[in-house]
Amino acid sequence: MRVVVAMSGGVDSSVAAALLVDAGHDVVGVSMQLYDAAQGEERFGSCCTIDDLHDARRVAHGLGIPHYVVNLERRFEDVVVANFVREYASGRTPIPCAHCNSELKFSTLVEQAIGFNADRVATGHYARVTRDAGGVHHLFRGVDDRKDQAYFLFALTQAQLARAMFPVGNMPKDEVRRIALSRGLRVADKPDSQEICFVPDGGYASVVDRRLPADRSGLVVDAQGRVLARHEGVHHFTIGQRKGLGISAAEPLYVVRLDAKRRLVQVGPKAALDCAALTASGVNWVAGTPPAGDVPAQVQIRSRHAAAAARVKPIGSDRMEVEFDDPQSAITPGQAAVVFQDDEVLGGGWID
Amino acid sequence: MRIYLDYNATAPVTAEVADAVSAALRDCPGNASSIHAFGQRAKAVLDESRAAVARLIGAEPSEIVFTSGGTEADNLAVRGVAEAQKDGARPAIITTAIEHEAVLNSVKVLGRRGWPVTVLPVPPTGVVTVDALAEALEAAGEEPPALVSVMLVNNELGTLQPVRAMAALARARGVPSHTDAVQAIGRIPVDVRDLGVDLLSIAGHKFGAPKGVGALWVRRGLALQPQSIGGRQERGRRAGTENTPAIEGLRVAAERADRQLASESARQAALRDRLERGILEKVPGAAVNGDSGARVPNTTNISFDGVEGESLVIGLDLEGIAVSTGSACSSGTLEPSHVLRAIGLAPSRIEGAVRFSLGEGTTDSEIDRVLDAVPAIVARLRTRGRARG
Numbered sequence: 001m002r003v004v005v006a007m008s009g010g011v012d013s014s015v016a017a018a019l020l021v022d023a024g025h026d027v028v029g030v031s032m033q034l035y036d037a038a039q040g041e042e043r044f045g046s047c048c049t050i051d052d053l054h055d056a057r058r059v060a061h062g063l064g065i066p067h068y069v070v071n072l073e074r075r076f077e078d079v080v081v082a083n084f085v086r087e088y089a090s091g092r093t094p095i096p097c098a099h100c101n102s103e104l105k106f107s108t109l110v111e112q113a114i115g116f117n118a119d120r121v122a123t124g125h126y127a128r129v130t131r132d133a134g135g136v137h138h139l140f141r142g143v144d145d146r147k148d149q150a151y152f153l154f155a156l157t158q159a160q161l162a163r164a165m166f167p168v169g170n171m172p173k174d175e176v177r178r179i180a181l182s183r184g185l186r187v188a189d190k191p192d193s194q195e196i197c198f199v200p201d202g203g204y205a206s207v208v209d210r211r212l213p214a215d216r217s218g219l220v221v222d223a224q225g226r227v228l229a230r231h232e233g234v235h236h237f238t239i240g241q242r243k244g245l246g247i248s249a250a251e252p253l254y255v256v257r258l259d260a261k262r263r264l265v266q267v268g269p270k271a272a273l274d275c276a277a278l279t280a281s282g283v284n285w286v287a288g289t290p291p292a293g294d295v296p297a298q299v300q301i302r303s304r305h306a307a308a309a310a311r312v313k314p315i316g317s318d319r320m321e322v323e324f325d326d327p328q329s330a331i332t333p334g335q336a337a338v339v340f341q342d343d344e345v346l347g348g349g350w351i352d
Numbered sequence: 353m354r355i356y357l358d359y360n361a362t363a364p365v366t367a368e369v370a371d372a373v374s375a376a377l378r379d380c381p382g383n384a385s386s387i388h389a390f391g392q393r394a395k396a397v398l399d400e401s402r403a404a405v406a407r408l409i410g411a412e413p414s415e416i417v418f419t420s421g422g423t424e425a426d427n428l429a430v431r432g433v434a435e436a437q438k439d440g441a442r443p444a445i446i447t448t449a450i451e452h453e454a455v456l457n458s459v460k461v462l463g464r465r466g467w468p469v470t471v472l473p474v475p476p477t478g479v480v481t482v483d484a485l486a487e488a489l490e491a492a493g494e495e496p497p498a499l500v501s502v503m504l505v506n507n508e509l510g511t512l513q514p515v516r517a518m519a520a521l522a523r524a525r526g527v528p529s530h531t532d533a534v535q536a537i538g539r540i541p542v543d544v545r546d547l548g549v550d551l552l553s554i555a556g557h558k559f560g561a562p563k564g565v566g567a568l569w570v571r572r573g574l575a576l577q578p579q580s581i582g583g584r585q586e587r588g589r590r591a592g593t594e595n596t597p598a599i600e601g602l603r604v605a606a607e608r609a610d611r612q613l614a615s616e617s618a619r620q621a622a623l624r625d626r627l628e629r630g631i632l633e634k635v636p637g638a639a640v641n642g643d644s645g646a647r648v649p650n651t652t653n654i655s656f657d658g659v660e661g662e663s664l665v666i667g668l669d670l671e672g673i674a675v676s677t678g679s680a681c682s683s684g685t686l687e688p689s690h691v692l693r694a695i696g697l698a699p700s701r702i703e704g705a706v707r708f709s710l711g712e713g714t715t716d717s718e719i720d721r722v723l724d725a726v727p728a729i730v731a732r733l734r735t736r737g738r739a740r741g
Contacts, residue, residue: 028670068666114736115663115729116670 002118009052012124016167029060029067088235091260092334102155122165137161144172154348218263240330274327283349290314359711376600401603410543422534422555425568426454435577444468444497449694478511478642505535509642510651519548538609561605565598621649630723667729
């Protein structure tokens with residue numbers, strides 16, 4: 001079986017490729033170039049750099065598989081970066097990796113697979129996929145809790161899951177590193193990527209300013225509308241943020257609301273962050289159709305959040321209401337709300 | 353067996369060349385500048401090779417400067433002539449929009465340093481017109497330009513450029529001319545006196561010599577500012593110990609090219625024509641780029657409507673067939689081919705372009721296999737394009 005594997009140059013996708021080779025598949029490595037190699041190494045932060053492409057190529061060579069670099073700069077800019085900039089500018093906190101996975105990586109891989117005459121596509125994500133007797137594909141968390149990436153994959157469709165393979169989703173990260181070491185993969189010691197790849201050193205606001213320049217300065221206010229400080233734009237803030245407000249107050253203050261239209265950053269005490277309900281749009285139900293009615297589930301509202309018990313009510317095919325059993329802190333518009341039942345991903349959407 | 357149809361990127365060395373290079377590596381360890389027997393032996397290798405290269409292009413051996421390849425030869429020609437002007441004068445440089453980067457970027461560097469630059473436009477035929485040069489010379493006014501640089505054969509399209517007529521025009525104005533003949537050697541007869549140019553670049557690896565060796569022919573008496581500074585090798589025109597084994601390989605490849613030129617070019621032209629005709633017949637929406645009349649015998653550049661050239665290259669590679677989207681030197685960048693852009697092709701046609709370049713090893717049955725593979729892969733890629741919508 002011919003399998004196209006997305007190789008980022010990191011440990012996980014390198015081991016994924018190695019495992020597929022071991023399983024006897026006809027493996028083709030693909031790396032996605034998201035920026036112009038001629039621009040050198042400075043532009044991007046922690047993944048998809050020119051060094052990573054070199055690492056991917058060397059791993060592929062070591063495994064004896066062909067390796068190709070596909071140029072996706074234009075689509076990356078259109079799909080991922082432009083959306084990121086728009087979201088921040090409108091007072092939301094986007095999650096570009098989820099957009100990138102569903103709208104860029106998987107769609108590109110599936111397209112490539114058709115072109116390459118390949119049956120399946122694989123990535124190094126920590127997630128699992130199964131197919132039930134009725135032919136429906138199910139998406140689950142990876143077995144390693146600390147590395148699980150199912151949250152970022154909620155937007156995958158049945159058509160994409162039908163082709164998807166996650167070879168490391170069944171194993172803990174330690175084992176993945178051990179396999180990398182034992183096979184002499186040079187990337188075994190590479191640190192995990194953490195940052196958003198196109199944001200240099202966490203300075204995401206500069207990405208927004210550079211691409212969408214405007215005077216966004218405004219006021220920092222409290223719940224009563226009293227002016228506490230000035231700010232350089234709502235895109236410098238995210239819900240729950242405490243540092244960098246430029247205010248000294250008796251009790252710690254947190255960002256509780258962003259109003260891009262009126263250029264207001266509203267702050268309040270920690271308790272003001274608590275909320276027990278949310279609505280989400282652009283919802284994808286992994287099964288292809290929404291659940292028949294309200295379902296009990298656990299809902300995760302950002303990548304580092306323990307999914308919390310809730311009732312989930314689908315609205316139409318692509319919206320939902322979530323009612324948590326207990327209030328959650330800092331529900332943030334633009335982040336994903338992902339619906340789980342135990343380890344299974346039922347679906348998810350973007351918090352309004 | 354894998355099929356290699358990317359000879360314009362590089363050609364494999366023949367067994368004969370490989371043997372000669374490895375014999376020189378083993379048996380000829382001296383430095384050609386040394387007085388002793390080892391040095392004399394190495395010097396003899398250079399002399400023989402210089403004579404063979406000179407014979408291949410109708411030049412004198414003393415006019416041949418060995419370089420590390422085509423790029424260095426182009427750099428030395430363009431910058432060497434520009435910088436050799438008396439009293440720091442900076443007369444204009446004229447070149448074309450479809451030159452190899454080795455020329456174009458050298459010219460750009462000079463442009464940034466104050467030399468006026470004229471880049472001649474090239475029509476969709478992929479052949480620059482003599483009129484364009486006439487106009488540029490006219491526009492240059494009183495002071496004659498320092499150099500006209502026009503390639504003999506375009507690497508992406510295979511189109512022949514009217515170098516002889518352009519050199520004559522330049523000469524009439526007292527302007528020296530350079531031609532990058534990297535893609536011409538071994539494919540068409542090249543004679544420097546007949547062309548009437550003053551400098552000519554050669555890359556060994558395009559016609560069966562190893563990578564890392566080439567030559568610049570410099571007409572005797574032409575002033576040239578060396579670009580690598582050091583010892584007095586190559587009559588003071590290119591410092592650095594000569595790469596004796598590779599230069600020995602260049603000799604064998606040059607002799608072979610000289611011997612086989614007529615028969616090989618006819619054979620390759622027949623294969624190329626059959627490949628091209630077959631593709632045009634079997635694949636709807638395929639079109640040849642550039643003037644198919646004025647071409648070297650081994651190259652065809654074809655655009656496939658609704659297909660990304662890059663995907664077709666990968667699809668063919670997975671079936672063991674090596675072709676390219678254009679210049680190998682430009683892959684890895686997102687810039688579409690500057691050649692196809694320069695000749696005014698529509699963006700979709702540029703995106704769908706693939707270059708097939710044949711060589712000595714290409715056989716009839718290989719062409720059959722390619723003609724089987726291309727239509728199927730193009731059809732598959734087109735369904736994919738529709739799937740994306």
